Amino acid sequence: MDKTFQPANIETRWYQHWEAAGYFKPQGGDKAFSIMIPPPNVTGSLHMGHGFQESIMDALIRYHRMCGDNTLWQVGTDHAGIATQMLVERQLEASGSSRHELGREAFIEKVWEWKRESGGTITRQLRRLGASLDWSRERFTMDAGLSHAVQEVFIRLYREGLIYRGQRLVNWDPALHTAISDLEVMAEEEPGQLWHFRYPLVGDTGHVIVATTRPETMLGDTAVAVHPDDERYRHLIGRLVELPLTGRQIPVIADDYVDPEFGTGCVKITPAHDFNDYEMGKRHNLQMINILDQNAVINDNAPADYRGLDRFVARERVVADLQALGLLDKVADHTLKVPRGDRSGVVIEPWLTEQWYVDARKLAGPAIAAVENGAVEFVPKQWENTYFAWMRDIQDWCISRQLWWGHRIPAWYDEAGNIYVGASEADVRRDHQLDAGVTLRQDEDVLDTWFSSALWTFSTQGWPQQTQDLKLFHPSSVLVTGFDIIFFWVARMIMMTLHFMDEVPFHKVYVHGLVRDAEGQKMSKSKGNVLDPIDLIDGIDLESLVGKRTAGLMQPQLARKIEQATRRQFPDGIESYGTDALRFxxxxxxxxxxxxxxxxxxxxxxxxxxxxxxxxxxxxxxxxxxxxxxxxxxxxxxxxxxxxxxxxxxxxxxxxxxxxxxxxxxxxxxxxxxxxxxxxxxxxxxxxxxxxxxxxxxxxxxxxxxxxxxxxxxxxxxxxxxxxxxxxxxxxxxxxxxxxxxxxxxxxxxxxxxxxxxAIDSAANADIEWLKSIIVGVRNIRGEMNIAPGRLLSLLCRNGSDSDAGRLRDNASYLKKLARLERIDWLKADEEAPVAATALVGELEILVPMAGLIDKDQELARLNREIGKLENELARLEKKLGNSAFVDKAPAEVVAKERDKLQSQQHALGKLRGQAEHIARL
Incomplete structure (x- = not known):
């Protein structure tokens, strides 16, 4: 063996050998154990969350493989509709083209071309992590087999009345022009304002004051709401108010949802542009007026003065016009959570639009029962409460996306708007007996990525065919996942699998936490605290690390801040630690x-x-x-x-x-x-x-x-x-x-x-623990008395039991060699002990005579000098940390380091003082 451990010399060599030898494939055995990998995005690269999660799964797989189970870790990647389409569109823009210029078919071929050439980054990185996935079975959510399964599921659900097309409120990304899921919306606090407007009462000189953070949406208001028990407004319930700028009159309604403490306790209701307002609008049968187009520009449903204006320009115009009319009561600074698209970064709009939906309520019942009866078990168990809370309040699932990359919805429309669902246009014509004179066009939308991922456990094993793999490895044994996708993925897999397989997708769900930095902050590029698992494995020099952390940042000031923080934290870059150390x-x-x-x-x-x-x-x-x-x-x-x-x-x-x-x-x-x-x-x-x-x-x-x-x-x-x-x-x-x-x-x-x-030898355990206590006691005396490690000592014992005497006799050779003892003697009951340092092992007292070992005065002088140095250093640290200018302005990690140093020095000082007191008593 090499004198030093060099992980780089062995890791790639062994992994290539394992994969080439086929060791990752199922090896047979009476009992099956399987895990379906949560499919990472094909555009992605390994991040710390992936590294943590894949390490957990690999440990389980390797353990069960060694236990003799027939073990399968199913590998695959997700086509990542939005992320992949954005990536390829940017490449086209850089070359002076666009997807619209190419057309749909040519663009899709470009995406496949990118996938073949560059879509394997994360799978290569998984190999570096030592993940023993069965690469011979690698699947992709857009491959032919999975695409067939997705199409089959859509058609069946539609024919069963569980998929429908309808108009509802969605998260709309005005930059990407598509609906997105809640998981793709980042809601973070930002400084904003709260505007208070007067809405005049019809037939009266009075008014109500409403508060809003989005003034432009008032153009689509269809009611003003108050709490039914709010004494201030009870007399107004049922009255009409003038909606300024629009010429419309809207009612004052009562609803328990209204918070009397927010703003004035009187809120404007815009059902087409707010999720809570939408639900209230349905309860009160309010009109839903959509005032925005797909670009978040004011449309023709608003007054003519505002049409064609961007939403934020319209906001300024609305505020200015209301102020001119004397209807602006006041403006207050207000911190609010602003929803932004995680891909585009733009503010997301709740938008009323026609989409495809799954009737999730009907699918949720069996999925709730599966957890209640223990068919699916959450670990830790408390996550079942989160699951139940979501599932019992489940809303219909929007499954359509306005993209080109993805599983195109298998629905066709005739000129009258009738919908036909089938595997192909030919199937639709045959099944519905449509002649060639009927013009059909296929739906332009694709399915939400989570739709195909919900079928992952059974679609990867060959469903809808009843394959041998389905019999062997389904249901899978355990799902390993973060708590953030319990609803988006875990729950939907349970619903879909129960519906189509009449069995659960997995028996256990191990829910882990989310990896954050040392201070508990979420890792993000904008915070400059992202760690790359591969960098920790291989090491990276400082300049490369700075380059990675600042690449793509649009704000020069933020880039400089992150560069400075990185140089402080990693002045020499990141060392190479190897895969095993990272995994452990x-x-x-x-x-x-x-x-x-x-x-x-x-x-x-x-x-x-x-x-x-x-x-x-x-x-x-x-x-x-x-x-x-x-x-x-x-x-x-x-x-x-x-x-x-x-x-x-x-x-x-x-x-x-x-x-x-x-x-x-x-x-x-x-x-x-x-x-x-x-x-x-x-x-x-x-x-x-x-x-x-x-x-x-x-x-x-x-x-x-x-x-x-x-x-x-x-x-x-x-x-x-x-x-x-x-x-x-x-x-x-x-x-x-x-x-x-x-x-x-x-x-x-x-x-x-x-x-x-x-197989456990309790007697041997007890004897060695006793022996270790003696040796540690002698070593502690050496350290406290500053006695050279190699110097032979004499050891005296007293007050011990017969058992202690027997153990001393049987283990004298161990003690003499490991504690560096010259001799071991027992003190007689009436014999006076010499000046000695002592330690206790149970009732046994061990003594090391100090005669000839230390000069008491000299050792005290040395300890007092060390104590003086530490006291001076502590005074300096206390003064520094007592200075508010330093504590308030210095980076948090620098202040924390100084506080740790203070605590360490205080501990060291206490130890030295204890040693000095002990020696003074000798």
Whole structure:
């Protein structure tokens, strides 16, 4: 083995070997285990959320593969209608063309061309992450098989009366000219204004005052609403008011939805341009007046003075005209949530338009029951409440999008506007007996991307054909997903799969949190806090990192701010940490919380863990290669206390890890592995093995027993660790397995270690814990008294039990070697103890005589000098952090670092003072 662990030297080599050998394919077995990957966008690249989620799935897949299950991890990508169309349109614009210039068919071919040439970025990155997906089964939501399934589902739902075309309010993107889903709308707080307008009462000199953040929409008002219990306005309910600028009269209505505390408690109702107003309009049978066209420009339904004006220009005109009429009461600053399209960045308009819908209420009933009766189980369970809340208040699902890229809706219209649904125009003509004289045109819209994704678990396995794969791998075993798409994807998959397969799509839904930065902020390009998993794996220099973080930012001031923050945070760029360290960090963060705070310090610690593993393996191999490691079970072996203890702890760890995996507590699994491998195997057992291995008088049986334990325990914990750290475990296992009596082409297909309580040696555990306490006690005395690590000490014991005496006698050789002791003696009951530093191990008191070890006065002088330095540094830090100019103006991360430094120095000062007091008492 190389002297140092170099992940770049092994990762690509092993992954290519695994994929070429076909190890990722189902391997047979009586029990099937399957996961359908949440299909990433074909335009996308791996981000931290992907990295976290794919790592979780890969650990589950590798674990079940090693358990002997017939394991399938189905891979595929989503065609990402809006994102892909935007990307190709930008390429066309850069070349001086447009999709409209090309025409629909030529544009679609351009998209396919892009997909063939550039659409594989994220799948290449998934390989870098070590994801053991069955690439031979890769699917795409626009491939022929899935397209057929999508078409079949649409036709069946339409014929069953569960899909219809109707006019409802949608999220409309005026830049992209399409309806979008709620998930594609970003609502963030922005500074705005709240305008108060007077609406005159009809037949009276009075008026009502309404407050609005969108004055231009008043041109489409059809009512003014008050709360029915609001004493201020109860007498006005049923009256009419003049709607300024329009010449129309509208009623005052009462509705419980109105908040009397907002604004004046009197609100304008524009059913065609506000979702809440739309619902109120339906309740009160109000007219719905759409005053905007697809560009968010005022249309002919508004007064002539405003037609053709952009919505924000119209806003200024409306405010100015109302002010001129004396109807502007006041304007107040107001912070409001502004909905913007996540792709276009423009303000989204609630817009009344004709679209295709799924009657989701009828599909929701069985989907709710599936979770209620336990057919689908959410982990953690509390997410069921979120699911139920959404599903019990579900609205019909808008499934049409005004795009060219996607599954075109299989509906045709004749000149009279009649709708015909079928797989093709020929089918429509045949089924409806339409002759050639009837002109048909196909619907221009495509289906929402979530529509095809909702069929993912069964469409990828060959449905509508009843394939062998459907029988084997459906329902899938578990879905791994973020909580943000429980409704958009999880719920819709359950609804669709139950309807078409009469079974659930998956048995469990593991819902994880969202990856944020170390301060808990959402990672976004505009915040300059995005981390790329591949950069963490390979490393990236500072200039390249700055370039990536500022690329595409339109505001120079923001780009400079992000550049400065990046240079402060990563003055030397980002180091290479390797895939295994990154994956292990993800697992360590996989708790049950909503937010996952990713601190780069954690990955540094896990890179050190990889180095620890590598060095431990080198030590074991150097002591076991070309040696008798007990592979011949007929030869006698003698197991030391340390051998029995580490085997027992291995059994306990295997139990803990397996239990944690079955409970989806990957943080607990990796914590158990980390503690066992680093603290117990590397730090303690390897040291405890040395007294045997380095003893010239050790018997062949004892040497054989220790070497066998060293290599077999190593080989076993490599298999325990493999689902979490696939590369380093494969590399070491290939060398360790033959010495441990194991054979096989890859660790991936080796059995996962299972354990039982009866294999745990409680006596050995207790004895070693006692031994460790003695050694730690002596080491602590060395540290506190500043005694050189190599200096031999005398140890005195008193007040111990017979059990302590027996343990001392049996383990004297361990103690002398590991605690660097010259001799161990018991003090008699009436014997006076010398001046000594002490520690307690249960009732046993251990003493290290100080005579000749330290000069008390000299050591106190040294400690007092150190205390003085720390007191000066603390005074400086306290003054700095007490300065409001520094705290208010310095970057948050700089202030936080200074506060951490203060806390660390306070801890160090307390420790030094404690040492000085202890020495003064000697």
């Amino acid at each position: 960090t993800f697992y360590s963060l996989a708790s049950t919380g909503r937010d996952i705070r990713f601190d780069i310090g954690r990955i540094e610690g896990h890179r050190n863990f990889c180095n620890k593993i590598w060095n431990a393996a080198r030590y074991v191999l150097m002591n076991c290669e070309q040696q008798d490691c007990g592979s011949d079970d007929s030869l006698p072996v003698t197991l030391s206390l340390a051998d029995r203890w580490i085997q027992s702890r291995l059994q306990q760890t295997a139990l803990e890890v397996e239990h944690a995996i079955t409970q989806f507590r990957f943080d607990h699994a990796t914590q158990a592995l980390y503690e066992f491998i680093w603290n117990e195997y590397c730090d303690w057992y390897l040291e405890l093995s040395k007294p045997v291995l380095w003893d010239d008088q050790a018997s062949a049986e004892a040497l054989r027993g220790t070497r066998r334990t060293l290599i077999r325990v190593l080989e076993t914990w490599l298999r325990l660790l493999h689902p979490f750290m696939p590369f380093i475990t494969e590399e070491i296992w290939q060398r360790a397995a033959p010495l441990a009596g194991k054979s096989g082409p890859t660790i991936m297909l080796q059995p996962y270690p299972h354990s039982e309580d009866k």
